[in-house]
């Protein structure tokens with residue numbers, strides 16, 4: 001294990017987490033994720049996947065241990081510097097957490113707006129990204145009027161719109177069919193190729209096997225990385241899309257790969 | 265497509281609907297207290313200036329009216345020898361009658377009435393003349409001559425006015441406090457209602473000031489709305505009071521009209537209250553959010 005944080009986007013050292021006075025839901029979790037890696041986070045329901053992700057996206061403080069993000073120890077980082085770090089992390093929440101009073105468009109635009117991006121620059125990106133996830137006709141729809149799968153896609157679009165350095169997706173394909181799931185995973189994969197470190201928590205072992213990325217396995221609060229050939233982590237076994245291959249490219253293997261250069 | 269709506273649906277909050285009404289009421293009260301204060305203040309300072317350097321010497325009519333002039337001359341010669349006195353002027357009978365008009369009515373034109381002679385005395389600026397001493401010196405030469413030192417009773421009046429002013433200031437302070445309390449309560453409720461949305465904003469990297477700004481501008485606009493309404497109610501009320509005061513015999517009342525400066529101060533009150541609301545909302549949100557990681 002390396003202690004050089006400049007290489008590691010996320011590093012946990014003996015991290016424990018308990019809610020209130022309850023038992024530890026995470027125990028002595030130690031790992032580090034190099035920049036550009038792609039991991040699946042697997043484990044039974046209640047194993048602590050969401051809790052682990054919450055620690056990474058700075059929604060929770062660990063009960064013990066050390067967490068560093070982008071090479072900075074969270075515990076010693078001044079509070080006012082955390083928002084800037086959070087902006088480099090895209091999160092797909094398990095329960096979506098869309099703002100119900102805002103349209104799909106405004107929900108996706110939110111991270112850019114919060115970061116102070118000019119409106120004129122936002123418009124095009126948001127529309128293109130929402131179109132790509134198949135919601136071109138629902139730009140103005142409020143989340144409560146969308147289906148579960150549609151809401152999920154809005155929340156994915158919101159997570160990736162600012163091209164985060166680190167993407168955390170909690171069960172991002174739970175509400176969509178396999179074809180859409182594949183399409184969304186390809187979006188993550190393309191982002192990963194552009195340098196984004198990705199962690200996807202999922203129950204869908206079929207997808208995990210198919211994609212072939214290393215697994216972080218959580219079992220009763222203990223974490224183990226399986227297939228952790230970290231050198232290989234950033235080079236997925238999935239077939240490379242041709243240069244310029246993407247959404248609009250008919251030569252693409254299954255026509256579901258986004259052309260991120262165009263999207264962002 | 266880009267809705268102008270803010271990220272938090274604060275404009276739909278039912279609990280904050282009463283805020284403009286409350287602020288309207290507060291601003292109304294504040295304007296009343298403030299207007300009273302301004303009038304009293306102007307009156308007090310006018311009186312204060314008026315009395316600072318003046319005395320009145322009163323020479324009671326003697327039994328023999330023929331001696332009156334000699335008595336007056338004796339008094340004037342004493343005044344002329346007093347170094348603290350700058351100038352003095354005997355009031356003509358016409359002026360005297362005019363002063364008495366409010367009490368005796370215009371019919372008092374009969375010159376037969378034995379009237380005291382009054383001498384207006386101006387002191388030198390900064391001179392400290394003991395009215396008692398002067399009074400005694402005069403009484404020795406001219407029995408029945410006395411000094412009416414306005415300063416004593418006017419000083420009391422001014423002190424009374426200052427007390428009332430102090431009370432009005434306290435009323436204003438209470439109004440400010442009540443506004444702060446109401447806004448804190450409303451903002452806290454808003455924070456609770458929108459907890460989920462605020463948390464999401466927080467997690468996608470919004471600065472505390474981003475969220476606080478939305479609450480602050482909401483409080484400001486509600487405050488301005490209410491404040492403007494309060495002003496709208498207060499203006500006719502003040503004009504009405506002013507009109508009534510003018511209808512009364514004004515020789516007994518101080519001048520109670522408000523100047524342009526006063527009106528603009530009053531018109532600024534809604535803005536002041538809105539700013540108080542804005543700053544309060546902002547501080548409340550910042551304080552609450554600082555508890556989040």
Ligand SMILES: Nc1ncnc2c1ncn2[C@@H]1O[C@H](COP(=O)(O)OP(=O)(O)OP(=O)(O)O)[C@@H](O)[C@H]1O
Nearest residue numbers: 019022025043044045046047048049050051052094
């Ligand atoms: N806010 C909370 N307060 C108390 N306990 C919690 C809280 N959130 C989670 N837990 C507990 O922590 C444990 C791990 O929960 P977590 O949500 O991390 O599991 P998970 O692996 O994401 O499960 P799933 O696959 O069903 O989403 C569970 O036992 C759960 O009861």
Ligand SMILES: [Mg+2]
Nearest residue numbers: 049050094170
């Ligand atoms: Mg979970």
